[in-house]
Amino acid sequence: MKKYYWDSSAMINAAVSDAVAKRLDADTHVARAHNLSEFFAIMTGRGVEIRGLGARAVWSPKDASEWLREFASKATIVELTAGELLDGLDKASSKVLGARVYDYGHVLAAVKAGADVVLTRNPSDFMGFTGTAVIEHP
């Protein structure tokens, strides 16, 4: 049984695709508490472009929360302590700069959770940092 780390792009993918959502029915899943906020911010804020419509899809705060509640019931939510983040930054040295710290936080959480696979639609954000965990599209 594999352990999958879901970043927020993978979570949004699960909210719109039956095939991706189905992955949550088997195996073991983890996500960072921060991802819940990121998902909520996107889905109730600027939203996601709808192909060819020039519009963006959003959810009501209530619906976004309800979806997240169901997701959280299927995944173990992990978070980093201040010490874990700071130790990770020491190890990363100068490879992590500026806003990459947000991406790196996901990597550290995935490694902490012992994930075998990182599911993301933004693989380049994680490249070279995930240790033995492989990066896949959801």
Next chain:
Amino acid sequence: MTLTADSRGRIASLELFPPGASFEPEVDGTRIILKRLVPEEPKRVLGKLVRRNGRLMLDVEGEITAEAIAKAVREERDSRA
């Protein structure tokens, strides 16, 4: 404030006209009104939360591509930079 056109008919004010900004002129006799054009925010469509095959899903007219999801997350992360 008085703005005087130069020999090529140009008036300049960094304060009023930021570089790259676009304006639509309205001429009414000696009165000229410049309306600043701002890009329109994309329309937002409120999706529905539906249960499909036992799972909660976003139901919205049209297709949401993987590229659009990646872009939305990247924009959100960059907005915090």
